[in-house]
Every structure is written in C-alpha cells, then in structure tokens.
Amino acid sequence: MNQTTPDITKPSRRRPWLSRIRRTLICCGIVTAVIASPACVRMTEDTPSFRHTHSEIRAQRKILKDNPIDQLERPVLLLSGYRAVPTMVERVRTRLCDMTTGNSEEFVPVAYTFKGEIVDMAEHAVRKLEARYPSNDPEETIEVDVVAISMGGLVARLAAEDPALHNREGKRLRIKRLFTLATPHRGATLAEHIRPDKAAADVRPGSSFLEDLNSRVEERDYILVCYGQTRDGWVGATNTAPPGMEPYWTGGTLFWSHFNAPSNPWFLVDIAKRLRGEEPIALEAGPPPRN
Numbered sequence: 001m002n003q004t005t006p007d008i009t010k011p012s013r014r015r016p017w018l019s020r021i022r023r024t025l026i027c028c029g030i031v032t033a034v035i036a037s038p039a040c041v042r043m044t045e046d047t048p049s050f051r052h053t054h055s056e057i058r059a060q061r062k063i064l065k066d067n068p069i070d071q072l073e074r075p076v077l078l079l080s081g082y083r084a085v086p087t088m089v090e091r092v093r094t095r096l097c098d099m100t101t102g103n104s105e106e107f108v109p110v111a112y113t114f115k116g117e118i119v120d121m122a123e124h125a126v127r128k129l130e131a132r133y134p135s136n137d138p139e140e141t142i143e144v145d146v147v148a149i150s151m152g153g154l155v156a157r158l159a160a161e162d163p164a165l166h167n168r169e170g171k172r173l174r175i176k177r178l179f180t181l182a183t184p185h186r187g188a189t190l191a192e193h194i195r196p197d198k199a200a201a202d203v204r205p206g207s208s209f210l211e212d213l214n215s216r217v218e219e220r221d222y223i224l225v226c227y228g229q230t231r232d233g234w235v236g237a238t239n240t241a242p243p244g245m246e247p248y249w250t251g252g253t254l255f256w257s258h259f260n261a262p263s264n265p266w267f268l269v270d271i272a273k274r275l276r277g278e279e280p281i282a283l284e285a286g287p288p289p290r291n
Contacts, residue, residue: 072276100275118154146178150258153184153226187204189236217244229249230252231253248285269281
C-alpha cells in the first residue's frame with residue numbers, strides 16, 4: 001500500500017495572531033461585562049482622605065458643573081486601563097469635562113484595547129497626543145496633565161521617561177501632573193495568579209519591570225497624585241502608590257470595586273478642582289488598612 005510521506009518542511013498552519021485576538025476578546029468581554037453596570041452597589045461612606053460626605057460630594061459636583069471655567073491651564077491626556085474598551089475612559093472624560101470647562105476638545109482620551117505590552121501602549125498614547133496637539137520639540141510632547149486609569153498610570157510613567165531606557169520609539173511624554181486611579185504602582189494582586197500577556201506579567205508584584213520603574217520614581221519631574229479604594233481584588237488598595245508614597249483612599253464598592261474606581265466621586269471632584277486651579281478636597285494621603 002502506498003503511503004504519502006508527510007512533508008515535514010511544510011509551514012505550520014497555526015496562527016499566533018488568532019490566539020492573541022481570542023485572549024483580547026475574552027479580557028474585553030470580562031471588562032465590558034463589569035463596567036456595563038456602573039455602580040453595582042453604593043460607594044461606602046468610609047472616606048478618611050476626604051472631608052465630604054456622600055451627599056456633600058454630590059453638591060460639590062453640581063457646583064462645579066454649574067460654574068464652568070473658561071479654559072484649562074493645559075490639555076488633559078486620559079489613559080485607559082488594561083484591555084479596556086474606550087467606553088471607560090470616555091466616561092471619565094465626560095465627567096471631568098462637565099466639572100471643568102465643558103469643552104471636550106481639551107481632553108484627549110486614549111484606549112489600547114488590543115495591545116499587550118506597556119511599551120506599545122506608551123507609544124500609542126504619545127502618537128495620539130501628537131496627532132491632536134503636535135509639538136515643535138523633536139524630543140518631547142507638549143506639556144499635559146494626565147488622568148490615568150489602572151495600568152494607564154504605568155503607561156504614563158513609562159512614557160514620561162527617556163524612550164532610550166525602554167527601547168521605545170517616539171517622543172517623551174512631558175507631564176506636569178499625573179493623577180492615577182487604582183494604578184498597580186506596586187503590582188496587581190490578580191497578576192500573581194493570571195498573566196495572559198506581557199503587560200499582565202509586568203504588573204506582577206516584584207516584577208523586573210516594576211522594580212526598574214520604581215527605582216526612578218524619585219527622579220520624576222512631575223507631580224504624582226495617587227488614588228485607591230478598598231475591596232479592590234484586582235490591584236489592591238495598598239498597591240496604588242509607588243514605594244515611599246501613599247494614596248488618597250476611600251472605601252470601595254462591595255462588587256467590582258476596582259472597576260468602579262474611575263467613577264469614584266471623591267476622586268473625580270478632587271481631580272476636577274485641581275484641574276480648575278482650585279483648592280482640592282483631599283485631606284491627607286495615607287496607607288489603606290486593607291486591600
């Protein structure tokens with residue numbers, strides 16, 4: 001009986017890009033399912049870093065919305081979280097825009113849903129900013145304030161460093177103030193168990209990426225303001241500021257606390273007042289008692 005000898009030189013029909021798309025869709029599906037229902041439960045009244053109760057913070061939001069300022073001191077770059085659909089960062093833009101100038105053109109939202117490396121996310125963010133606000137400086141972008149959700153805070157910190165340090169293409173992101181919302185500055189607790197791509201592996205507590213980035217945190221030339229909330233099973237409230245710093249924090253929500261951090265009214269009012277050049281409402285940063 002004649003048998004056909006397999007052609008061992010025939011290239012594999014496996015498609016690595018297909019598995020990457022599948023992983024991305026799974027991650028996006030989880031994130032979208034969570035943020036589709038905005039606040040699963042009411043925020044707690046546990047707000048030691050702030051001076052306002054829940055009803056008072058609602059009143060503050062109304063005052064800011066009813067009294068817009070003419071213009072921000074500088075544009076605001078908004079960076080999304082890991083594998084998040086653009087809806088999340090667009091929602092933050094809407095709320096901050098309503099409490100500041102009402103002009104959405106001053107805010108540049110960036111999502112990187114299909115990117116699995118933090119370096120690629122940083123390059124993408126810089127390109128997006130350059131497309132909206134081109135800089136004449138060949139080395140760095142225009143000066144911006146940055147509001148970053150979760151992993152977006154690490155994207156901003158990396159983008160603000162010399163590109164040569166990370167073999168990154170493009171300009172350096174010139175930051176004046178960086179506001180981070182539930183960012184895994186010291187790592188993400190979930191990444192200790194689940195790491196579907198390099199970006200997730202890089203936020204494992206103690207990773208070489210974080211150790212390298214945090215070794216230069218004192219050398220930064222911008223103001224860093226960190227926010228975190230408890231019951232955060234993805235990042236952990238105690239991880240939301242770099243070593244040597246502490247976050248402004250509140251209690252979180254009973255479910256999906258990490259994903260509700262970008263909607264935290266204390267955080268957003270405090271950021272809006274800082275963007276407006278007004279006295280912030282935060283009292284004092286301190287170590288959260290738990291994750």
